[in-house]
Amino acid sequence: MSKKISEEIMFQYIIKKITPPLKNHITVVFDNHQQGFPDCYLRIGNKIYIIEFKDYDIEDKVLESYDVSLIKEKLDEKFVSKGVNQLANFIKKFSLPEAFYDQRISAIKQKLEFIPLIVVSEDFFSLPSFENYLSKRFAEICTETDKKINGLVILSVNEILNFLMCKVDVNIFKLIHEYSKNKKNRILRKTSLFKFPDFKHKNEHGKENLGKLLIDIFEDFPVTENPSILNSYKDKNK
Structure with a gap:
Protein backbone atom coordinates (compact mmCIF):
# COMPACT_ATOMS: atom_id res chain seq x y z
CA MET A 1 0.00 0.00 0.00
CA SER A 2 1.43 3.41 -0.94
CA LYS A 3 2.27 5.98 1.72
CA LYS A 4 -0.37 8.30 0.22
CA ILE A 5 -3.12 5.74 0.85
CA SER A 6 -1.93 4.08 4.06
CA GLU A 7 -0.65 7.08 6.00
CA GLU A 8 -1.96 10.29 4.51
CA ILE A 9 -5.48 8.98 3.98
CA MET A 10 -6.29 5.82 5.95
CA PHE A 11 -4.29 6.51 9.13
CA GLN A 12 -5.24 10.17 9.36
CA TYR A 13 -8.88 9.40 8.67
CA ILE A 14 -9.08 6.75 11.41
CA ILE A 15 -7.38 9.00 13.97
CA LYS A 16 -9.84 11.80 13.17
CA LYS A 17 -12.68 9.31 13.54
CA ILE A 18 -11.69 8.37 17.12
CA THR A 19 -10.56 11.83 18.26
CA PRO A 20 -13.03 13.62 20.56
CA PRO A 21 -14.72 16.73 19.12
CA LEU A 22 -12.12 19.48 18.83
CA LYS A 23 -12.47 21.97 21.66
CA ASN A 24 -10.18 24.51 23.27
CA HIS A 25 -8.34 21.81 25.25
CA ILE A 26 -7.73 19.55 22.23
CA THR A 27 -5.16 19.97 19.47
CA VAL A 28 -4.44 17.51 16.66
CA VAL A 29 -1.64 18.01 14.12
CA PHE A 30 -0.55 15.54 11.48
CA ASP A 31 2.95 15.39 10.00
CA ASN A 32 3.77 19.04 9.33
CA HIS A 33 6.91 18.18 7.33
CA GLN A 34 9.08 19.43 10.18
CA GLN A 35 12.06 17.13 10.64
CA GLY A 36 11.47 14.65 13.46
CA PHE A 37 7.76 15.50 13.76
CA PRO A 38 5.55 12.43 14.44
CA ASP A 39 2.85 11.23 12.09
CA CYS A 40 0.34 12.62 14.56
CA TYR A 41 0.54 14.95 17.57
CA LEU A 42 -2.64 14.86 19.65
CA ARG A 43 -3.04 16.77 22.88
CA ILE A 44 -6.10 16.31 25.07
CA GLY A 45 -5.71 18.61 28.06
CA ASN A 46 -2.29 17.94 29.57
CA LYS A 47 -1.97 14.53 27.89
CA ILE A 48 0.06 14.43 24.68
CA TYR A 49 -0.28 11.40 22.43
CA ILE A 50 2.72 11.08 20.12
CA ILE A 51 1.70 8.70 17.34
CA GLU A 52 3.67 6.95 14.62
CA PHE A 53 2.05 4.85 11.89
CA LYS A 54 4.01 1.90 10.50
CA ASP A 55 2.84 0.01 7.43
CA TYR A 56 5.56 -2.64 7.56
CA ASP A 57 5.86 -6.37 7.18
CA ILE A 58 8.61 -8.88 7.93
CA GLU A 59 9.41 -11.77 5.62
CA ASP A 60 7.79 -15.07 6.58
CA LYS A 61 11.15 -16.83 6.40
CA VAL A 62 12.41 -14.58 9.21
CA LEU A 63 9.39 -15.14 11.46
CA GLU A 64 9.40 -18.88 10.77
CA SER A 65 13.12 -19.22 11.40
CA TYR A 66 12.66 -19.35 15.20
CA ASP A 67 15.87 -17.33 15.33
CA VAL A 68 15.20 -14.83 18.13
CA SER A 69 18.29 -12.77 17.32
CA LEU A 70 17.28 -12.42 13.68
CA ILE A 71 13.69 -11.50 14.57
CA LYS A 72 14.90 -8.85 17.04
CA GLU A 73 17.27 -7.51 14.38
CA LYS A 74 14.38 -7.09 11.93
CA LEU A 75 12.14 -5.53 14.59
CA ASP A 76 14.89 -3.04 15.40
CA GLU A 77 15.29 -2.25 11.71
CA LYS A 78 11.58 -1.82 10.98
CA PHE A 79 10.11 -0.51 14.22
CA VAL A 80 12.87 0.79 16.48
CA SER A 81 15.05 2.87 14.17
CA LYS A 82 12.01 4.20 12.28
CA GLY A 83 9.40 4.27 15.03
CA VAL A 84 10.52 3.94 18.63
CA ASN A 85 13.51 6.25 18.10
CA GLN A 86 11.35 8.87 16.43
CA LEU A 87 8.92 8.91 19.36
CA ALA A 88 11.71 9.04 21.96
CA ASN A 89 13.61 11.80 20.16
CA PHE A 90 10.52 13.97 19.74
CA ILE A 91 9.67 13.68 23.44
CA LYS A 92 13.28 14.38 24.47
CA LYS A 93 13.46 17.53 22.33
CA PHE A 94 9.94 18.74 23.10
CA SER A 95 9.83 22.19 24.65
CA LEU A 96 6.99 24.67 25.05
CA PRO A 97 8.74 27.62 23.32
CA GLU A 98 9.16 25.53 20.16
CA ALA A 99 5.64 24.05 20.14
CA PHE A 100 4.35 26.67 17.70
CA TYR A 101 2.00 24.05 16.18
CA ASP A 102 0.02 23.95 19.45
CA GLN A 103 -0.88 27.53 20.30
CA ARG A 104 -3.20 26.62 23.18
CA ILE A 105 -0.66 24.58 25.13
CA SER A 106 0.59 27.60 27.08
CA ALA A 107 -2.75 27.66 28.93
CA ILE A 108 -2.14 24.21 30.43
CA LYS A 109 -1.21 24.48 34.11
CA GLN A 110 -0.79 20.77 34.89
CA LYS A 111 2.42 18.91 34.15
CA LEU A 112 2.40 17.54 30.63
CA GLU A 113 2.12 13.78 30.26
CA PHE A 114 3.41 11.96 27.17
CA ILE A 115 1.81 8.79 25.79
CA PRO A 116 3.84 7.20 22.95
CA LEU A 117 1.79 5.14 20.50
CA ILE A 118 2.62 3.14 17.38
CA VAL A 119 -0.26 2.18 15.08
CA VAL A 120 0.58 -0.79 12.85
CA SER A 121 -1.19 -1.98 9.71
CA GLU A 122 -0.56 -5.66 10.51
CA ASP A 123 -2.31 -7.23 13.52
CA PHE A 124 0.68 -9.51 14.00
CA PHE A 125 2.86 -6.69 15.31
CA SER A 126 0.40 -5.68 18.03
CA LEU A 127 0.69 -9.08 19.71
CA PRO A 128 1.81 -8.88 23.40
CA SER A 129 5.23 -10.41 22.69
CA PHE A 130 6.12 -7.77 20.10
CA GLU A 131 4.63 -4.94 22.15
CA ASN A 132 6.60 -6.10 25.17
CA TYR A 133 9.88 -6.10 23.23
CA LEU A 134 9.30 -2.68 21.65
CA SER A 135 8.14 -1.26 25.01
CA LYS A 136 11.41 -2.35 26.61
CA ARG A 137 13.40 -0.83 23.75
CA PHE A 138 11.51 2.44 24.18
CA ALA A 139 12.24 2.46 27.93
CA GLU A 140 15.94 1.89 27.22
CA ILE A 141 16.09 4.74 24.70
CA CYS A 142 13.81 7.29 26.35
CA THR A 143 15.39 7.90 29.74
CA GLU A 144 14.26 11.48 30.32
CA THR A 145 13.72 12.15 34.01
CA ASP A 146 12.26 15.66 33.93
CA LYS A 147 9.22 14.67 31.85
CA LYS A 148 6.26 12.44 32.65
CA ILE A 149 6.44 9.68 30.04
CA ASN A 150 4.20 6.63 30.05
CA GLY A 151 4.80 3.21 28.51
CA LEU A 152 4.73 2.58 24.77
CA VAL A 153 1.46 1.24 23.33
CA ILE A 154 1.16 -0.73 20.09
CA LEU A 155 -2.25 -0.79 18.38
CA SER A 156 -3.25 -2.22 15.03
CA VAL A 157 -5.62 -0.50 12.63
CA ASN A 158 -8.03 -3.43 13.09
CA GLU A 159 -8.09 -2.95 16.86
CA ILE A 160 -9.11 0.67 16.35
CA LEU A 161 -11.80 -0.38 13.87
CA ASN A 162 -12.99 -3.00 16.36
CA PHE A 163 -13.35 -0.30 18.97
CA LEU A 164 -15.49 1.76 16.61
CA MET A 165 -17.43 -1.36 15.67
CA CYS A 166 -18.22 -2.24 19.30
CA LYS A 167 -19.53 1.26 19.92
CA VAL A 168 -18.08 1.15 23.44
CA ASP A 169 -19.28 4.16 25.40
CA VAL A 170 -15.74 5.10 26.45
CA ASN A 171 -13.21 7.49 24.98
CA ILE A 172 -10.54 5.23 23.43
CA PHE A 173 -7.80 7.69 24.32
CA LYS A 174 -8.73 7.47 28.00
CA LEU A 175 -8.27 3.72 27.77
CA ILE A 176 -4.98 4.08 25.92
CA HIS A 177 -3.78 6.53 28.58
CA GLU A 178 -4.75 4.22 31.42
CA TYR A 179 -3.16 1.22 29.72
CA SER A 180 0.01 3.20 29.02
CA LYS A 181 0.19 4.57 32.57
CA ASN A 182 -0.29 1.16 34.16
CA LYS A 183 2.35 -0.36 31.91
CA LYS A 184 4.80 2.28 33.06
CA ASN A 185 4.03 1.95 36.76
CA ARG A 186 3.26 -1.79 36.76
CA ILE A 187 0.34 -1.17 39.05
CA LEU A 188 -2.05 -4.08 39.45
CA ARG A 189 -5.45 -2.78 40.35
CA LYS A 190 -9.02 -3.19 39.18
CA THR A 191 -9.61 -0.52 36.55
CA SER A 192 -11.15 -0.15 33.12
CA LEU A 193 -7.73 -1.22 31.84
CA PHE A 194 -9.17 -4.70 31.45
CA LYS A 195 -11.51 -3.45 28.75
CA PHE A 196 -8.53 -2.60 26.59
CA PRO A 197 -7.34 -3.95 24.24
CA ASP A 198 -9.30 -7.19 24.79
CA PHE A 199 -12.68 -5.52 24.25
CA LYS A 200 -12.45 -6.77 20.65
CA HIS A 201 -13.18 -10.31 21.89
CA LYS A 202 -16.42 -9.30 23.60
CA ASN A 203 -18.32 -7.91 20.62
Whole structure:
Protein backbone atom coordinates (compact mmCIF):
# COMPACT_ATOMS: atom_id res chain seq x y z
CA MET A 1 0.00 0.00 0.00
CA SER A 2 1.43 3.41 -0.94
CA LYS A 3 2.27 5.98 1.72
CA LYS A 4 -0.37 8.30 0.22
CA ILE A 5 -3.12 5.74 0.85
CA SER A 6 -1.93 4.08 4.06
CA GLU A 7 -0.65 7.08 6.00
CA GLU A 8 -1.96 10.29 4.51
CA ILE A 9 -5.48 8.98 3.98
CA MET A 10 -6.29 5.82 5.95
CA PHE A 11 -4.29 6.51 9.13
CA GLN A 12 -5.24 10.17 9.36
CA TYR A 13 -8.88 9.40 8.67
CA ILE A 14 -9.08 6.75 11.41
CA ILE A 15 -7.38 9.00 13.97
CA LYS A 16 -9.84 11.80 13.17
CA LYS A 17 -12.68 9.31 13.54
CA ILE A 18 -11.69 8.37 17.12
CA THR A 19 -10.56 11.83 18.26
CA PRO A 20 -13.03 13.62 20.56
CA PRO A 21 -14.72 16.73 19.12
CA LEU A 22 -12.12 19.48 18.83
CA LYS A 23 -12.47 21.97 21.66
CA ASN A 24 -10.18 24.51 23.27
CA HIS A 25 -8.34 21.81 25.25
CA ILE A 26 -7.73 19.55 22.23
CA THR A 27 -5.16 19.97 19.47
CA VAL A 28 -4.44 17.51 16.66
CA VAL A 29 -1.64 18.01 14.12
CA PHE A 30 -0.55 15.54 11.48
CA ASP A 31 2.95 15.39 10.00
CA ASN A 32 3.77 19.04 9.33
CA HIS A 33 6.91 18.18 7.33
CA GLN A 34 9.08 19.43 10.18
CA GLN A 35 12.06 17.13 10.64
CA GLY A 36 11.47 14.65 13.46
CA PHE A 37 7.76 15.50 13.76
CA PRO A 38 5.55 12.43 14.44
CA ASP A 39 2.85 11.23 12.09
CA CYS A 40 0.34 12.62 14.56
CA TYR A 41 0.54 14.95 17.57
CA LEU A 42 -2.64 14.86 19.65
CA ARG A 43 -3.04 16.77 22.88
CA ILE A 44 -6.10 16.31 25.07
CA GLY A 45 -5.71 18.61 28.06
CA ASN A 46 -2.29 17.94 29.57
CA LYS A 47 -1.97 14.53 27.89
CA ILE A 48 0.06 14.43 24.68
CA TYR A 49 -0.28 11.40 22.43
CA ILE A 50 2.72 11.08 20.12
CA ILE A 51 1.70 8.70 17.34
CA GLU A 52 3.67 6.95 14.62
CA PHE A 53 2.05 4.85 11.89
CA LYS A 54 4.01 1.90 10.50
CA ASP A 55 2.84 0.01 7.43
CA TYR A 56 5.56 -2.64 7.56
CA ASP A 57 5.86 -6.37 7.18
CA ILE A 58 8.61 -8.88 7.93
CA GLU A 59 9.41 -11.77 5.62
CA ASP A 60 7.79 -15.07 6.58
CA LYS A 61 11.15 -16.83 6.40
CA VAL A 62 12.41 -14.58 9.21
CA LEU A 63 9.39 -15.14 11.46
CA GLU A 64 9.40 -18.88 10.77
CA SER A 65 13.12 -19.22 11.40
CA TYR A 66 12.66 -19.35 15.20
CA ASP A 67 15.87 -17.33 15.33
CA VAL A 68 15.20 -14.83 18.13
CA SER A 69 18.29 -12.77 17.32
CA LEU A 70 17.28 -12.42 13.68
CA ILE A 71 13.69 -11.50 14.57
CA LYS A 72 14.90 -8.85 17.04
CA GLU A 73 17.27 -7.51 14.38
CA LYS A 74 14.38 -7.09 11.93
CA LEU A 75 12.14 -5.53 14.59
CA ASP A 76 14.89 -3.04 15.40
CA GLU A 77 15.29 -2.25 11.71
CA LYS A 78 11.58 -1.82 10.98
CA PHE A 79 10.11 -0.51 14.22
CA VAL A 80 12.87 0.79 16.48
CA SER A 81 15.05 2.87 14.17
CA LYS A 82 12.01 4.20 12.28
CA GLY A 83 9.40 4.27 15.03
CA VAL A 84 10.52 3.94 18.63
CA ASN A 85 13.51 6.25 18.10
CA GLN A 86 11.35 8.87 16.43
CA LEU A 87 8.92 8.91 19.36
CA ALA A 88 11.71 9.04 21.96
CA ASN A 89 13.61 11.80 20.16
CA PHE A 90 10.52 13.97 19.74
CA ILE A 91 9.67 13.68 23.44
CA LYS A 92 13.28 14.38 24.47
CA LYS A 93 13.46 17.53 22.33
CA PHE A 94 9.94 18.74 23.10
CA SER A 95 9.83 22.19 24.65
CA LEU A 96 6.99 24.67 25.05
CA PRO A 97 8.74 27.62 23.32
CA GLU A 98 9.16 25.53 20.16
CA ALA A 99 5.64 24.05 20.14
CA PHE A 100 4.35 26.67 17.70
CA TYR A 101 2.00 24.05 16.18
CA ASP A 102 0.02 23.95 19.45
CA GLN A 103 -0.88 27.53 20.30
CA ARG A 104 -3.20 26.62 23.18
CA ILE A 105 -0.66 24.58 25.13
CA SER A 106 0.59 27.60 27.08
CA ALA A 107 -2.75 27.66 28.93
CA ILE A 108 -2.14 24.21 30.43
CA LYS A 109 -1.21 24.48 34.11
CA GLN A 110 -0.79 20.77 34.89
CA LYS A 111 2.42 18.91 34.15
CA LEU A 112 2.40 17.54 30.63
CA GLU A 113 2.12 13.78 30.26
CA PHE A 114 3.41 11.96 27.17
CA ILE A 115 1.81 8.79 25.79
CA PRO A 116 3.84 7.20 22.95
CA LEU A 117 1.79 5.14 20.50
CA ILE A 118 2.62 3.14 17.38
CA VAL A 119 -0.26 2.18 15.08
CA VAL A 120 0.58 -0.79 12.85
CA SER A 121 -1.19 -1.98 9.71
CA GLU A 122 -0.56 -5.66 10.51
CA ASP A 123 -2.31 -7.23 13.52
CA PHE A 124 0.68 -9.51 14.00
CA PHE A 125 2.86 -6.69 15.31
CA SER A 126 0.40 -5.68 18.03
CA LEU A 127 0.69 -9.08 19.71
CA PRO A 128 1.81 -8.88 23.40
CA SER A 129 5.23 -10.41 22.69
CA PHE A 130 6.12 -7.77 20.10
CA GLU A 131 4.63 -4.94 22.15
CA ASN A 132 6.60 -6.10 25.17
CA TYR A 133 9.88 -6.10 23.23
CA LEU A 134 9.30 -2.68 21.65
CA SER A 135 8.14 -1.26 25.01
CA LYS A 136 11.41 -2.35 26.61
CA ARG A 137 13.40 -0.83 23.75
CA PHE A 138 11.51 2.44 24.18
CA ALA A 139 12.24 2.46 27.93
CA GLU A 140 15.94 1.89 27.22
CA ILE A 141 16.09 4.74 24.70
CA CYS A 142 13.81 7.29 26.35
CA THR A 143 15.39 7.90 29.74
CA GLU A 144 14.26 11.48 30.32
CA THR A 145 13.72 12.15 34.01
CA ASP A 146 12.26 15.66 33.93
CA LYS A 147 9.22 14.67 31.85
CA LYS A 148 6.26 12.44 32.65
CA ILE A 149 6.44 9.68 30.04
CA ASN A 150 4.20 6.63 30.05
CA GLY A 151 4.80 3.21 28.51
CA LEU A 152 4.73 2.58 24.77
CA VAL A 153 1.46 1.24 23.33
CA ILE A 154 1.16 -0.73 20.09
CA LEU A 155 -2.25 -0.79 18.38
CA SER A 156 -3.25 -2.22 15.03
CA VAL A 157 -5.62 -0.50 12.63
CA ASN A 158 -8.03 -3.43 13.09
CA GLU A 159 -8.09 -2.95 16.86
CA ILE A 160 -9.11 0.67 16.35
CA LEU A 161 -11.80 -0.38 13.87
CA ASN A 162 -12.99 -3.00 16.36
CA PHE A 163 -13.35 -0.30 18.97
CA LEU A 164 -15.49 1.76 16.61
CA MET A 165 -17.43 -1.36 15.67
CA CYS A 166 -18.22 -2.24 19.30
CA LYS A 167 -19.53 1.26 19.92
CA VAL A 168 -18.08 1.15 23.44
CA ASP A 169 -19.28 4.16 25.40
CA VAL A 170 -15.74 5.10 26.45
CA ASN A 171 -13.21 7.49 24.98
CA ILE A 172 -10.54 5.23 23.43
CA PHE A 173 -7.80 7.69 24.32
CA LYS A 174 -8.73 7.47 28.00
CA LEU A 175 -8.27 3.72 27.77
CA ILE A 176 -4.98 4.08 25.92
CA HIS A 177 -3.78 6.53 28.58
CA GLU A 178 -4.75 4.22 31.42
CA TYR A 179 -3.16 1.22 29.72
CA SER A 180 0.01 3.20 29.02
CA LYS A 181 0.19 4.57 32.57
CA ASN A 182 -0.29 1.16 34.16
CA LYS A 183 2.35 -0.36 31.91
CA LYS A 184 4.80 2.28 33.06
CA ASN A 185 4.03 1.95 36.76
CA ARG A 186 3.26 -1.79 36.76
CA ILE A 187 0.34 -1.17 39.05
CA LEU A 188 -2.05 -4.08 39.45
CA ARG A 189 -5.45 -2.78 40.35
CA LYS A 190 -9.02 -3.19 39.18
CA THR A 191 -9.61 -0.52 36.55
CA SER A 192 -11.15 -0.15 33.12
CA LEU A 193 -7.73 -1.22 31.84
CA PHE A 194 -9.17 -4.70 31.45
CA LYS A 195 -11.51 -3.45 28.75
CA PHE A 196 -8.53 -2.60 26.59
CA PRO A 197 -7.34 -3.95 24.24
CA ASP A 198 -9.30 -7.19 24.79
CA PHE A 199 -12.68 -5.52 24.25
CA LYS A 200 -12.45 -6.77 20.65
CA HIS A 201 -13.18 -10.31 21.89
CA LYS A 202 -16.42 -9.30 23.60
CA ASN A 203 -18.32 -7.91 20.62
CA GLU A 204 -21.52 -9.95 20.11
CA HIS A 205 -22.76 -8.08 17.05
CA GLY A 206 -19.46 -7.64 15.28
CA LYS A 207 -20.50 -8.56 11.75
CA GLU A 208 -23.59 -6.34 11.75
CA ASN A 209 -21.72 -3.40 13.22
CA LEU A 210 -18.76 -3.95 10.91
CA GLY A 211 -20.97 -3.75 7.84
CA LYS A 212 -22.54 -0.50 9.01
CA LEU A 213 -19.16 0.87 9.99
CA LEU A 214 -17.69 0.11 6.57
CA ILE A 215 -20.62 1.85 4.90
CA ASP A 216 -20.09 4.91 7.10
CA ILE A 217 -16.37 4.91 6.31
CA PHE A 218 -16.84 4.55 2.56
CA GLU A 219 -19.42 7.35 2.50
CA ASP A 220 -17.18 9.59 4.57
CA PHE A 221 -13.81 8.53 3.13
CA PRO A 222 -11.97 11.46 1.51
CA VAL A 223 -11.03 9.65 -1.73
CA THR A 224 -14.51 8.94 -3.06
CA GLU A 225 -18.09 10.16 -2.85
CA ASN A 226 -20.15 7.09 -3.67
CA PRO A 227 -18.18 3.98 -4.67
CA SER A 228 -20.07 1.18 -6.40
CA ILE A 229 -19.32 -1.13 -3.46
CA LEU A 230 -21.82 0.89 -1.39
CA ASN A 231 -24.73 0.16 -3.68
CA SER A 232 -23.86 -3.52 -3.98
CA TYR A 233 -23.60 -3.86 -0.20
CA LYS A 234 -26.88 -2.02 0.43
CA ASP A 235 -28.73 -4.08 -2.20
CA LYS A 236 -27.37 -7.27 -0.67
CA ASN A 237 -28.59 -6.30 2.80
CA LYS A 238 -32.05 -5.03 1.97
